[in-house]
Amino acid sequence: MLTAVIMAGGSGERFWPLSTPEKPKQLLKIFSEKTMIRETVDRILPIIPADRIFIATNELQEAAVKEELKDIPQENIIIEPAFKDTAAAIGYSALVVENRFKDSLKDGEKIEVVVLASDHLIKDENVFRNVLNKGAEEASKNGVIVTLGIKPDKPETGYGYIEVKTDEKIELNDIYKVKRFREKPNLETAENYVASGKYLWNSGMFIFTTETIFKNFDVLMEEHTEVFNDIKGKLLQNKVGMELTNLVRDDFEKFEKISIDFGLMEYSKNIRVIPVDIGWNDIGSFNALDEVFPKNSAGNVIRNSTVLELDAMDNIVVGDGAKISLLGVKDLVVVKNGDNILIASKSRTQDIKKIIQKGLK
Known part of the structure; x- marks a missing residue:
């Protein structure tokens, strides 16, 4: 059942x-x-x-x-x-x-x-x-207990990893024993995990x-x-x-x-773990929009807004129908919802909760 x-x-x-x-x-x-x-x-x-x-x-x-x-x-x-x-x-x-x-x-x-x-x-x-x-x-x-392990396509430090217990090449959608779970690694360790072919997200x-x-x-x-x-x-x-x-x-x-x-x-x-490649994304932060949505010629992702841009590259803009102008900025996340506006560096989107908590004090 x-x-x-x-x-x-x-x-x-x-x-x-x-x-x-x-x-x-x-x-x-x-x-x-x-x-x-x-x-x-x-x-x-x-x-x-x-x-x-x-x-x-x-x-x-x-x-x-x-x-x-x-x-x-x-x-x-x-x-x-x-x-x-x-x-x-x-x-x-x-x-x-x-x-x-x-x-x-x-x-x-x-x-x-x-x-x-x-x-x-x-x-x-x-x-x-x-x-x-x-x-x-x-x-x-x-x-x-069976879990799904995502075949990694890059060394990612934001995910935990699963080490597969096998000496053979891992085949997608097969069932394997789990050797151990690994905590979120640093970049060098993540690179080693991916290179080994024995680790899954x-x-x-x-x-x-x-x-x-x-x-x-x-x-x-x-x-x-x-x-x-x-x-x-x-x-x-x-x-x-x-x-x-x-x-x-x-x-x-x-x-x-x-x-x-x-x-x-x-x-x-x-x-047990089943390695899969299913187009998975946990959408853990606004940065995930870079991986999901198409970018314009300047590398900007624009959703629900009209953007005027000049020398602005690799930004993520999400509005509620607003007109937003970008001038000489790079790697920013700009989000507007009603009276609330967030402007953050892409490298700090995991810290959004900190600014929310600061605002509640």
């Missing part, structure tokens, strides 16, 4: 001023006439029906998510009462999914869960869906059965398991939405704030 959990939290900081805490990146129409979360749902609907797609979000974004995804049953909107990072979010969501379907399983059937981000760009959707099905079969048959997408993920929690994150056991009894009350959120609010405070990568994936002995 294939299901999906789409992670749709986020603070809305990386794409400020386009995004806000109430309307983060996944609720924006950046790349098409659809929001990114709508694109994510539509991408998997051919293989997973809407009643088996769950959205993990928070109280601040609940209303906007429900409004955007009216085809997803409201009881499938999982509202986390506190941000305790991805170990808690994925484990809690898997509990909700298991509780929903466990009584309807046929003999020998297992609940497979695909965990996806709500704000990734994937161009080759057919290959992506085929790989998800292949990963789900592997996860169910062999009791392993960590996409943060996972496939597992509920049985397997909780066995891993039992062994590697015992404190989380204790909280999960307390939550299980409350799930039996069949509450959904904010009623369920309020029931588990105190339980969430007991979770250690830790990512599933740090808490579980880096230590588990039964991880």
